[in-house]
Amino acid sequence: MNTFLKRLLIILSIVALGLFLYSYFVENIFATRLSPKDTVEFKFNDLKLKVTYNRPYKKGRDVFGALVPFNKVWRTGANEATTFSTNQPLYIKGFTIPVGEYTIWTVPKDSIWQVMFNTKKYPWGVDAEMNPMWDPNYDLLEIDVPVEKLKTVVEQFTIGFDNTTGDIELTMAWDQTKIAVPLDTTNKPD
Secondary structure: OOHHHHHHHHHHHHHHHHHHHHHHHHHOOOOOOOOOEEEEEEEEOOEEEEEEEEOOEOOOOOOEOOOEOOOOOEOOOOOOOOEEEEOOOEEEOOEEEOOEEEEEEEEEOOOEEEEEEEOOOOOOOEOOOOOEOOOHHHEEEEEEEEOEEEEEEEEEEEEEEEOOOOOEEEEEEEEEEEEEEEEEOOOOOO
């Protein structure tokens, strides 16, 4: 092997080792996340829905009204902003959600939640001061959804899709609170 290739291999090895050490000690990308990332998909005929979010744990804490304050915008999970995508137009309480990807933001309250679908992509869910990065100027729609009090505790924040009754709902549950956002594939009057 000639001298040039040996030097190139040594330099590339040093760079790779440096990147590994930086990733391990500074960014800590190999550590288990406290709020793991998850993706939920729903497929029915040609419809494809997807939510990507981070799932914090309750860990004995009071959640809504404490950890997640009432009447303030929440990133609806942890870490990165929660994203929702659809490959077909959807209708939510008379509002149209065109094909595309959106971020979901919520304002939890005691008996209702305000749910916002936002067209802006955000690099993270909160800024350095822990304020939501949500910009209301990009809200496609805002709706109010009633809260259902659960008899059992949901330890880890969970988003899912439910179509057990034939209608599609985007559900969110944590602690003893659950909401369900109705999703229609046809524009039916309320």
